[in-house]
Amino acid sequence: MIHVEDLRKSFTLHNQGAAVIPVIEGAGFVLAPGECVALTGESGAGKSTVMRILYGNYLAQGGSVWIGEVDITQAEPRDILQLRREVLGYVSQFLRVVPRVPTLDVVSEPLLNVGWGEADAQARARELLERLRIPERLWSLSPTTFSGGEQQRVNIARGFAHFYPALLLDEPTASLDATNRETVLTLIEEAKAEGAAIVGIFHDQEARARVADREVDVSTFAPVAA
Amino acid sequence: MTPLLAVRDLNKTYGRHVGCADVSFTLWPGEVLGIVGESGSGKSTLLNCLAGHLPPDTGEVVFDTRADGPRDVLRMSEPERRMLGRTDWAFVHQNPRDGLRMRVSAGGNVGERLMAVGARHYGEIRDQALDWLDRVEIAGTRIDDRPAAFSGGMQQRLQIARNLVTGPRLIFMDEPTGGLDVSVQARLLDLLRGLVRQMGLSAIVVTHDLAVVRLLADRLMVMKDGHVIETGLTDQVLDDPQAPYTQLLVSSVLQV
Numbered sequence: 001m002i003h004v005e006d007l008r009k010s011f012t013l014h015n016q017g018a019a020v021i022p023v024i025e026g027a028g029f030v031l032a033p034g035e036c037v038a039l040t041g042e043s044g045a046g047k048s049t050v051m052r053i054l055y056g057n058y059l060a061q062g063g064s065v066w067i068g069e070v071d072i073t074q075a076e077p078r079d080i081l082q083l084r085r086e087v088l089g090y091v092s093q094f095l096r097v098v099p100r101v102p103t104l105d106v107v108s109e110p111l112l113n114v115g116w117g118e119a120d121a122q123a124r125a126r127e128l129l130e131r132l133r134i135p136e137r138l139w140s141l142s143p144t145t146f147s148g149g150e151q152q153r154v155n156i157a158r159g160f161a162h163f164y165p166a167l168l169l170d171e172p173t174a175s176l177d178a179t180n181r182e183t184v185l186t187l188i189e190e191a192k193a194e195g196a197a198i199v200g201i202f203h204d205q206e207a208r209a210r211v212a213d214r215e216v217d218v219s220t221f222a223p224v225a226a
Numbered sequence: 227m228t229p230l231l232a233v234r235d236l237n238k239t240y241g242r243h244v245g246c247a248d249v250s251f252t253l254w255p256g257e258v259l260g261i262v263g264e265s266g267s268g269k270s271t272l273l274n275c276l277a278g279h280l281p282p283d284t285g286e287v288v289f290d291t292r293a294d295g296p297r298d299v300l301r302m303s304e305p306e307r308r309m310l311g312r313t314d315w316a317f318v319h320q321n322p323r324d325g326l327r328m329r330v331s332a333g334g335n336v337g338e339r340l341m342a343v344g345a346r347h348y349g350e351i352r353d354q355a356l357d358w359l360d361r362v363e364i365a366g367t368r369i370d371d372r373p374a375a376f377s378g379g380m381q382q383r384l385q386i387a388r389n390l391v392t393g394p395r396l397i398f399m400d401e402p403t404g405g406l407d408v409s410v411q412a413r414l415l416d417l418l419r420g421l422v423r424q425m426g427l428s429a430i431v432v433t434h435d436l437a438v439v440r441l442l443a444d445r446l447m448v449m450k451d452g453h454v455i456e457t458g459l460t461d462q463v464l465d466d467p468q469a470p471y472t473q474l475l476v477s478s479v480l481q482v
Contacts, residue, residue, distance in 0.1 A: 014470030015477065056459060058466040077445045077459045078254055098419060098441050099412040112423070 089164030236285035260443030316389035322381035
């Protein structure tokens, strides 16, 4: 489902003396449907960079990333957008939403984007918000004023509303209490059982041990200093 | 699927000064394209050339018309282009005074566009005007007031209502949130996003506000000195900018 091959990434900082910072050299791994791979490596090793390349958020300097039938490093913007609507999901650590949009709408939006009816989408959103223990009295409010943990759970509800065959999770359990963490891990297991290929960054060792089938150490992709 | 708008090699010079040079892109149905760049980078020139307000020197702007399929707008007759401007196209000006009739009531401003495409029944026109005022959150009781008595944010929302009432397929926006305070901006962005999705609109939004394009645009085009220097997915261009100028632009935004 996800096939990464010979990926290379460097940042060129034109406004800081055109400094070139190589980050990743020759990254490669393969995921089958229903498999979960955890990216490991110390802070700054490039875990988030790899995730962002997989999502088409960062450009790669070389190599390929196949998500199903699409090579995201070569695809046109509109193909990437379609992929993100239907196939490729991403749960980041931070919630980014239009101010004033109610939580229920934030969570049901991905479903409306793939053609669900308003009522079905809202029902699914309610179910997820309930499971993630967001109090019902908050559903009609914008999540911009919520606490960090609540925002993160809204983000997770949004990320799991539609079933994505390829899912990227950036620290999904960080800053969650035990009960909610359990719910999130169950959601991940359910997605795996349904056949989702998942790439995740988990600092939480136990969580990693429980959901990840394999680990990929990103620091092995660090460029050798010239 | 046919692109809604295909632009090829558009050039416009003002004497020796370059307005915009060699601009080519395609816009697909339902897509929102953001054009960013500092003042004088040619973004408004480009928008005005696309919308038929300014004649470009060379190039073509092919629009997929409802009746006849893809046609080059620049080679249409003036009446044809005006008809397009009243039906399939909409143009939201930065300054609402440029897009509204200040001496005509709010309802009249909305109704005028309907009458321009043939609506004649007063009751129906008024009902539609009321419906649209409601959609842009202007109280129905203000329908007979002139826009001069409205706040800047209300005027901008009225301008959007006036433009969208005929169900256009392509909307041009020049700094739609410029000069509005941030709380009003947020409301307007939310409104625009909702309308874009519900009506399947395509839009071209010119702005220098990167936060606006991040929320509104699917794709981004960065302009400098009349040239397009970078294009791509909005989040990709903003998070991993490649061109030196784009990096400067993105890193110059003040964090709140």
